[in-house]
Amino acid sequence: MSEKSDKAMELFKKGYNCSQSVLGVFCEELGLNFDTAMKISSSFGGGMGRMREVCGAVSGMFMAAGLAYSTPVNNKTEQYKIVQELAKRFKEKNGSIICRELLEGIETSTSPIPEERNENYYKKRPCIDLVCSSVELLEEYMKEVKVKIIN
Numbered sequence: 331m332s333e334k335s336d337k338a339m340e341l342f343k344k345g346y347n348c349s350q351s352v353l354g355v356f357c358e359e360l361g362l363n364f365d366t367a368m369k370i371s372s373s374f375g376g377g378m379g380r381m382r383e384v385c386g387a388v389s390g391m392f393m394a395a396g397l398a399y400s401t402p403v404n405n406k407t408e409q410y411k412i413v414q415e416l417a418k419r420f421k422e423k424n425g426s427i428i429c430r431e432l433l434e435g436i437e438t439s440t441s442p443i444p445e446e447r448n449e450n451y452y453k454k455r456p457c458i459d460l461v462c463s464s465v466e467l468l469e470e471y472m473k474e475v476k477v478k479i480i481n
Contacts, residue, residue, distance in 0.1 A: 332469055335462040342461050345447060347375025351461045352390025356468070360397040377429025380440055385429045387457070387464040388420055394468055412471075419467050424460060432460060 331339075334355040341351040349371040357367035373379055374389040395412050417427050426432055436454055445451055452458060 331462060332466055334469060335465040338461045338465045339458055342458050343447075343452075347372065347386055347444075348457050348461050349374035349386035349390035349393070352387050352464045352468075353393050354390075355465055356394040356397070360394060362397060376444070380442060380444065382430035382433070382438060382440060383428065385420075385427055385432055385460060385464075387460045388417065388427045390461075391416055391420070391464040391468045395471075398472065416467060416471060419471070420464065423463055423467065424456075432456060 337355045338351045341354050342348065346354060346368065350368050353362075353367050353371040354364060357364050362370075371386075371390055371393060374393075375386040377383040377385055378389070392413050395416060396409060399412055400409050420427055424432060430438065433455065439445070
């Protein structure tokens with residue numbers, strides 16, 4: 331585990347959602363205020379507002395990649411290549427990028443009311459591991475491409 335994945339785990343255990351926990355550990359180096367990052371990523375937890383679509387940890391990773399590698403000039407093709415590569419790596423490691431598939435076999439709800447975070451919650455769900463996985467995959471990618479982070 332990396333220092334960033336440890337911090338992401340801490341954020342998740344403090345009650346931040348999966349997306350917030352991932353984006354939160356990259357926001358400082360990416361020039362984004364922490365509170366603003368938490369607001370931006372707040373709707374993406376639970377697979378987009380608990381609808382169990384794209385995993386919030388994956389969404390947080392994509393947001394951080396956008397901040398790191400996007401430019402003011404329209405570079406959608408390059409950005410989409412990065413997102414697709416990160417998604418591919420996440421799928422290879424975790425089996426899917428879809429929240430409901432990652433939580434298969436675990437009773438879940440799409441109710442807008444989040445579950446209580448308690449010991450049982452952390453035991454039965456892989457979410458904290460998926461948060462750490464997203465952080466580590468993005469860190470690896472950033473080291474590989476050695477592209478200067480854009481601020």
